[in-house]
Amino acid sequence: MFKKGISVLLLCVAFSVNAVPTDDIASILEQQEAAWNRGDLDAYMQGYWNNEQMRFVSNGKFRYGWEETLAAYKKHYPDKATLGHLTFTIKETKMLSNYAAIVVGRWSLERVKDNPNGVFTLLVEKIDDRWVITHDHTSD
Structure with missing residues (x-):
């Protein structure tokens, strides 16, 4: 009985570590922030x-489209001065399913x-x- 209890506990711990991927999602924005700040669109x-x-x-x-969005970024931010220093602040990540989430936050340059x-x-x-970000609604 004791071994079965430990097995169940270990299984629960393993699933709880991977069940909420908010760290993976936050990592996307961290990587984007770093890329922007080094000027790599x-x-x-x-x-x-x-x-x-x-x-x-x-x-x-x-x-x-990805290509059209990249072209727009390069047009509107042609150099390091226009890129500035980007900071993202995540206010909330709401999991909609195991495969989708809504992220709400602030950006500042x-x-x-x-x-x-x-x-x-x-x-x-x-996917x-x-x-990956499939829809981005950004405003001032």
């Missing part, structure tokens, strides 16, 4: 789903001329065994 985009159905909503516009900031809501999904 290609690496920044690795957090997004590389698919034409990936959606980015900002400034009243809908943008679809520190630049020489200004310090824009705003909020974001992300749909993060597990091909990897967590």
Whole structure:
């Protein structure tokens, strides 16, 4: 009986460690933040789903597709001065299922001329065994 109890306990511990992937999801934003701050937009985009159905909503516009989003980032942030220093602050991660989560937070840029900031809501999904942002709604 004692061995069975330990086995059940170990099984519960193993599942509880992997049951809530919020650390994996937070890691996406940490990696994006680091990539942005070193001026590497290609690496920044690795957090997004590389698919034409990936959606980015900002400034009243809908943008679809990984390539189009990367091109827009490169157009609007052509150099280190415009990129500035990015900080993400996650306010909440709500698991919708084992394969989807909503992340709500704040973003801020520190630049020489200004310090824009705003909020974001992300749909993060597990696709091909990897967590990626499939929908990003960012506003000032």
